[in-house]
Amino acid sequence: MKKKNRNSMEKNMEKQYLVLVLPGLIIFTIGLIIPLLLAFRYSFTSWDGLSAEKPFAGLQNYINLFRDSDFRNAWWFTFKFTIGNTIIQNVLALVFAVALDSGIKAQKLYRTALFVPCLISAVIVGFVWLKLFSNVLPAINDLLGTNINFLLFGESKTVLSGLLIANNWQWIGYWMLIYLAGLQSIPAELYEAAKVDGANAWTRFFNVTIPMLAPAITICVVGITTGSLKVYDLLVSSTGGGPGRSSVSVIYQTYATAISGRQYGYGSAMSVSLVVVLLLVALIQVKGLKSREVQQ
Amino acid sequence: MKKKVISMILGTAMIAGVLAGCGGTQEAAPAAGGEEAAPAESGEEASAAEAGEEAAAQTEGPVTLTVLAGQSTTDAGIEDMIDEALAEQYPDITLEWECVGWDGEFHPKMQQYLQSGLPDIIIGKAQDVATYQAQGALAPIDTAYLDRGLDAARENVTFDGSTYGLVYNAQYQGVYYNRAMFEENGWEVPKTQEELQAIIDDCKAKGIIPFASHMVDTWSIGNVTMQFMMNDVFNKTPDWGDKFRAGEVSFSEDKAAQTAYQYNKLIYDNTYPETFSTEQTDCDARMVLGEAAMKVSGDWSIQNFLDIDENFDFGIFPFPNQTGDSKLIFEPNIAIMTSATTEHQDAVNCVLDVLSGNKDLAVEICNYTKTATMLKDVSPTWVNPCQSDVDKYAADGMVVDVTLGNNQLVWGGFQEENAMDIAAWLQGDESFEDALAASDGRVDASSAN
Numbered sequence: 001m002k003k004k005n006r007n008s009m010e011k012n013m014e015k016q017y018l019v020l021v022l023p024g025l026i027i028f029t030i031g032l033i034i035p036l037l038l039a040f041r042y043s044f045t046s047w048d049g050l051s052a053e054k055p056f057a058g059l060q061n062y063i064n065l066f067r068d069s070d071f072r073n074a075w076w077f078t079f080k081f082t083i084g085n086t087i088i089q090n091v092l093a094l095v096f097a098v099a100l101d102s103g104i105k106a107q108k109l110y111r112t113a114l115f116v117p118c119l120i121s122a123v124i125v126g127f128v129w130l131k132l133f134s135n136v137l138p139a140i141n142d143l144l145g146t147n148i149n150f151l152l153f154g155e156s157k158t159v160l161s162g163l164l165i166a167n168n169w170q171w172i173g174y175w176m177l178i179y180l181a182g183l184q185s186i187p188a189e190l191y192e193a194a195k196v197d198g199a200n201a202w203t204r205f206f207n208v209t210i211p212m213l214a215p216a217i218t219i220c221v222v223g224i225t226t227g228s229l230k231v232y233d234l235l236v237s238s239t240g241g242g243p244g245r246s247s248v249s250v251i252y253q254t255y256a257t258a259i260s261g262r263q264y265g266y267g268s269a270m271s272v273s274l275v276v277v278l279l280l281v282a283l284i285q286v287k288g289l290k291s292r293e294v295q296q
Numbered sequence: 297m298k299k300k301v302i303s304m305i306l307g308t309a310m311i312a313g314v315l316a317g318c319g320g321t322q323e324a325a326p327a328a329g330g331e332e333a334a335p336a337e338s339g340e341e342a343s344a345a346e347a348g349e350e351a352a353a354q355t356e357g358p359v360t361l362t363v364l365a366g367q368s369t370t371d372a373g374i375e376d377m378i379d380e381a382l383a384e385q386y387p388d389i390t391l392e393w394e395c396v397g398w399d400g401e402f403h404p405k406m407q408q409y410l411q412s413g414l415p416d417i418i419i420g421k422a423q424d425v426a427t428y429q430a431q432g433a434l435a436p437i438d439t440a441y442l443d444r445g446l447d448a449a450r451e452n453v454t455f456d457g458s459t460y461g462l463v464y465n466a467q468y469q470g471v472y473y474n475r476a477m478f479e480e481n482g483w484e485v486p487k488t489q490e491e492l493q494a495i496i497d498d499c500k501a502k503g504i505i506p507f508a509s510h511m512v513d514t515w516s517i518g519n520v521t522m523q524f525m526m527n528d529v530f531n532k533t534p535d536w537g538d539k540f541r542a543g544e545v546s547f548s549e550d551k552a553a554q555t556a557y558q559y560n561k562l563i564y565d566n567t568y569p570e571t572f573s574t575e576q577t578d579c580d581a582r583m584v585l586g587e588a589a590m591k592v593s594g595d596w597s598i599q600n601f602l603d604i605d606e607n608f609d610f611g612i613f614p615f616p617n618q619t620g621d622s623k624l625i626f627e628p629n630i631a632i633m634t635s636a637t638t639e640h641q642d643a644v645n646c647v648l649d650v651l652s653g654n655k656d657l658a659v660e661i662c663n664y665t666k667t668a669t670m671l672k673d674v675s676p677t678w679v680n681p682c683q684s685d686v687d688k689y690a691a692d693g694m695v696v697d698v699t700l701g702n703n704q705l706v707w708g709g710f711q712e713e714n715a716m717d718i719a720a721w722l723q724g725d726e727s728f729e730d731a732l733a734a735s736d737g738r739v740d741a742s743s744a745n
Contacts, residue, residue, distance in 0.1 A: 045554065049407045050431050070734075133575045134512075154573030156723045214599025236400075242514055243572045259404040261709030261741050
């Protein structure tokens with residue numbers, strides 16, 4: 001009798017969970033799963049995105065991806081942008097978090113100042129840095145009589161640096177807060193015990209702080225990597241993919257091909273390839289980093 | 297009985313009022329246009345007025361029409377002028393505008409609407425007509441409205457005998473030059489590359505930058521390249537684009553096409569060193585301030601020039617080609633298209649009636665956008681410093697419609713992608729041969745169909 005009651009209670013609980021999950025699941029399915037499946041389907045066609053017919057093209061689009069030098073260049077730029085962001089943002093966010101956690105004065109002011117840029121849309125950030133690099137900083141150059149090259153968006157050799165500056169300026173504060181929260185949750189006893197054992201500041205940082213921050217590192221690394229792989233809006237308002245093709249990202253190339261270039265089928269194949277890479281990268285990172293996490 | 301009589305009189309008065317309202321304002325509009333009011337109503341105008349009346353009579357109650365407007369920066373704001381004019385002539389019709397940038401957003405929006413249902417009215421550029429009529433998305437425009445426009449307006453928007461776009465205004469493209477600077481230095485308008493080179497050399501000797509340019513905007517590279525292509529390629533081989541698709545010509549083998557690409561290098565070598573960081577407004581301002589002598593551009597620069605200095609005196613000439621017979625580029629700009637599946641064709645016709653028949657509105661829009669009209673008997677009142685040059689080239693038959701090139705080699709997916717490769721070549725990231733080969737590789741994306 002008791003077992004029967006427990007079973008019916010479990011069933012009721014399951015129903016409740018289902019009801020709670022359902023709205024999110026429906027939105028997720030309509031907004032993500034169905035478009036993903038449609039993109040996968042279109043990637044096997046030579047559809048132009050306009051006409052009613054969607055001629056089947058088999059694997060041709062995927063074969064063309066390997067021959068397309070523009071697509072390869074887009075991946076190369078995206079890869080460099082992602083690596084740069086992942087290293088710089090993680091290191092600087094952690095450095096700032098440690099600095100703010102050390103009890104310096106005006107901590108709230110610094111925290112706010114570093115966090116505010118991430119509240120701004122990436123499109124606005126692109127415009128702001130375009131103006132800064134093209135007008136404001138050269139004007140300061142003239143004023144001071146210096147000759148520093150601030151025209152970073154104007155040359156293919158420097159455009160990546162300019163974009164990394166803009167992107168890191170926007171996001172460091174956000175990831176810093178995550179590290180800060182992680183730092184503040186590390187028990188003080190661990191540091192005290194390490195001190196008693198004779199550990200200096202560096203040893204405490206590498207043997208206590210970093211291992212205890214592993215969950216935050218996982219979140220930050222995966223977040224920054226996947227976010228950088230998807231860069232688009234920053235580029236639209238700052239470089240427009242240029243000069244030339246020097247800052248065309250995978251999503252930028254996909255959009256240009258599928259929408260402006262009226263090659264929806266081919267563009268879909270590009271987007272499918274990006275999804276696969278995103279999933280793989282996230283999976284490898286989560287697996288790799290999770291194994292290093294320390295349970296408190 | 298009395299009630300019946302009164303209601304009949306009221307009903308008749310209402311119907312007459314609606315008819316008089318739609319048709320009456322149609323005739324009244326030119327009267328408010330001052331000098332344009334004088335000509336007697338021609339046969340074409342009368343038939344259009346009748347068409348407008350007929351359409352209005354069939355429009356029952358308030359109607360809201362959806363409009364997708366792909367605008368250039370110079371066009372933003374004309375929607376308010378159209379709304380105002382429409383409210384006066386057809387108060388029952390309201391337009392629900394969706395204004396987007398033509399360069400980046402218009403085609404994605406059209407792609408979306410082709411799947412989900414088109415807006416009643418689409419405003420784009422003349423070159424878009426070829427793309428979307430091929431999809432069966434557009435309805436032919438009634439000749440009653442087309443007849444109010446210049447014949448030249450129909451040429452490149454007519455397919456299989458039907459015209460799918462009402463071309464509203466036009467702009468000219470070529471080399472804008474600082475007239476005072478040319479006079480001071482004794483420079484004549486160049487007709488050949490040698491004459492142009494002599495001016496460039498003299499500019500350099502005198503510390504003047506020969507060309508103003510803003511290559512940070514890749515579209516500007518695409519635009520000037522088509523200007524070069526028109527005079528060196530399409531003027532000699534009008535069906536070059538078709539031959540390109542047929543495999544008879546290619547960028548890698550055609551010397552004329554290569555020359556057109558090479559002119560970009562001529563500009564790049566003789567412009568601001570920071571052209572890839574210079575925005576259009578700064579670029580135009582520097583030209584107005586006398587830093588540069590010339591700029592290969594279009595009418596969109598005029599708005600900037602005159603905003604910066606309303607007394608800036610400039611002229612225009614076609615960029616010299618290899619044979620010294622360059623023509624000024626003419627581009628039909630705003631083109632009004634209508635959906636083939638609209639449920640409110642009568643109301644749409646009323647809007648076409650306003651756009652093609654309201655001369656005050658046409659003058660206001662042309663004055664605002666600093667463009668030329670494509671409607672008959674309309675004379676914009678803004679003072680165009682280079683109008684005398686335009687008139688001279690027009691009188692000599694030295695004007696060519698760039699839609700010829702744009703229809704054969706489309707902007708989206710082809711010209712704009714080629715422009716990126718040209719920029720990469722100028723930056724030293726690609727060889728010239730690679731840029732040409734990349735254009736050849738895009739042959740499948742070169743046509744709208």
